[in-house]
Amino acid sequence: MITAHVVNAHNKHLYENEFDEFLRRRHDFFVHQKHWRPPSPDGRELDQFDIDAATYLLGIEDGRVVTSARLIPTSEPHMVSEVFSHMCEKSGVPRRPNWAEWTRTCRRAGRAEIAICHFGYA
Numbered sequence: 001m002i003t004a005h006v007v008n009a010h011n012k013h014l015y016e017n018e019f020d021e022f023l024r025r026r027h028d029f030f031v032h033q034k035h036w037r038p039p040s041p042d043g044r045e046l047d048q049f050d051i052d053a054a055t056y057l058l059g060i061e062d063g064r065v066v067t068s069a070r071l072i073p074t075s076e077p078h079m080v081s082e083v084f085s086h087m088c089e090k091s092g093v094p095r096r097p098n099w100a101e102w103t104r105t106c107r108r109a110g111r112a113e114i115a116i117c118h119f120g121y122a
Helices: 012-033
Strands: 003-007 055-061 064-073 099-107 115-118
Touching (some): 003 012, 012 055, 012 064
Antiparallel strands (some): 003 055, 055 064, 099 115
């Protein structure tokens, strides 16, 4: 069974091994499989959106990270606002404190996705 773990700046120290595995899985997928970024010397994939305001969802099964995602409040700079703003010509770049950009999603099948979602918090 996969258990979901919410990791943020306040509790990241409790997930050091899992977070490192998450970044290595991202490196494998986004660097080696997709060739979206140059290789990192430490084998971990980080970008300018891995900030303290980010929240990470780690799906852990049998002690291994098998699925993951990053959530960034759209009130902060995020991938859509900084890289893909041209995709928001009709509606404008989302910037709401209770909306999050959902990116850097990886699953066992090795698929990446990007989405904007609303989380009902004020």
